[in-house]
Amino acid sequence: MVTPGSRSEQQIGVAHFSAISLAPSDFAKAAAGAGFSRIGLRLNPAFPGAPHYELPVGGRAAEELKAVLRGEALEVFDIEFFVIDPSFNASSREPIVAAAANIGARRLSVCGDDPERSRLQSNFTEFCGLASGYGLAVDIENMGWRTVRTFADSVDLLKSSGASNAGALVDGVHFFRNSGTLTSLRDEIDRVKHIQLCDVIGPAPSTAEAMIAEARGKRLAPGEGELPLGELVAIANGAASISVEVPLSGSVDAEEHLKRLFEGALRIFKPGQ
Numbered sequence: 001m002v003t004p005g006s007r008s009e010q011q012i013g014v015a016h017f018s019a020i021s022l023a024p025s026d027f028a029k030a031a032a033g034a035g036f037s038r039i040g041l042r043l044n045p046a047f048p049g050a051p052h053y054e055l056p057v058g059g060r061a062a063e064e065l066k067a068v069l070r071g072e073a074l075e076v077f078d079i080e081f082f083v084i085d086p087s088f089n090a091s092s093r094e095p096i097v098a099a100a101a102n103i104g105a106r107r108l109s110v111c112g113d114d115p116e117r118s119r120l121q122s123n124f125t126e127f128c129g130l131a132s133g134y135g136l137a138v139d140i141e142n143m144g145w146r147t148v149r150t151f152a153d154s155v156d157l158l159k160s161s162g163a164s165n166a167g168a169l170v171d172g173v174h175f176f177r178n179s180g181t182l183t184s185l186r187d188e189i190d191r192v193k194h195i196q197l198c199d200v201i202g203p204a205p206s207t208a209e210a211m212i213a214e215a216r217g218k219r220l221a222p223g224e225g226e227l228p229l230g231e232l233v234a235i236a237n238g239a240a241s242i243s244v245e246v247p248l249s250g251s252v253d254a255e256e257h258l259k260r261l262f263e264g265a266l267r268i269f270k271p272g273q
Contacts, residue, residue: 012265013038013077013243015196019254020051020247024061025068032072034258035266039076040243041105044096046081056095057102065103076103077241078139078169078194082110082127083146084120090127101134107194108138109169112148112157120147121160128163139169139194143215144178145208151180155188167193171245172227173215177204182228186235195236196245197265199225219246221264229268 014036019027024041031039042052055062069075079100082093100108108131114120128138142154154168168191170180177200185192199220205211222229222244233242244261248254 010266010269011037011241012262012269013040013241014258014261015040015078015243015245016042016080017245017247018261019258022254024053024055024065028065028068028072028074030255030258032074033255035262036244036258037074038241038243039074040078040080040109040245041076041103042080043099044080044082044093046083055099055103057098062099062102069104076100076105077243078107078109079105080109082108083113084110084123084127085113086116086119088114088123088127090123090130093127094130097130097134097136101136105136107167108136109141109194110138111141111143111146112153113146115147121157124157124166125161125163128161128166132163132165137165137167137193138163139167141169141171141174142178142180143174144205144211150178151175151184151188155191158191167191169194169196170232170240171196172198172222172229172232173200173219175232176227177211177214182231182235185232189235189239192236192240195232195240195242197222197229197232197242197268198244198246199223199227199229199264201225216247217249221246221261222268223264233268 014031016027028039045052112120131138140154140157142148142150148154158166170192199222205214244265246261248257
């Protein structure tokens with residue numbers, strides 16, 4: 001259980017993908033122990049066969065998690081991950097949306113991967129409507145191998161949808177590796193509701209396969225690579241929630257990995273410490 005003074009005053013979250021092998025309650029405890037104030041959880045698979053956890057309303061796992069959240073003074077910020085592709089059906093995701101609301105989540109994360117623009121917009125808008133009924137918002141995240149490839153693509157979708165509860169999720173690797181600039185971020189910062197910190201080093205990958213490999217297995221803790229994360233956070237200036245997403249690789253202990261991520265993120269906010 002968290003004790004007074006054991007948390008940083010800086011509110012920083014951590015994505016479940018950073019230690020996806022941990023079930024939600026265990027992940028919550030480990031994240032709190034590392035210093036994080038918020039967590040994201042993966043309740044929907046990002047791709048076929050991807051790891052995720054189910055927390056149906058009224059189920060034992062959901063109730064256990066809520067007890068842990070109370071004990072650790074921790075909150076759930078976002079729920080991943082919904083891919084809006086040609087087969088996407090918003091209503092079929094309602095049980096997951098209800099589960100997200102039940103554990104106190106605030107936002108849902110999606111990516112767009114449908115080349116038919118009108119259908120993509122329609123499904124995104126419909127999903128935002130479904131989320132709104134549960135008091136949740138929806139953030140679109142650009143990825144280089146998806147139809148919504150760039151930050152500009154995310155902004156275009158937000159503008160065309162007109163959904164009042166929609167925003168953009170800026171992930172460090174996806175943003176900077178796909179033509180995002182600090183200027184473009186500054187121009188559209190009012191649309192950005194969530195920023196995920198991570199770092200990378202070296203030239204940007206040029207194929208979809210290489211992009212996926214980097215995003216899922218080659219991220220570095222904040223401050224260990226070349227991305228201008230300090231400037232990213234400075235532009236946000238408190239307008240967007242900040243979290244960290246760096247998948248665990250190798251045989252590193254999950255709790256130690258999360259502590260390293262928190263310390264790295266904290267240094268972005270307090271350089272030189």
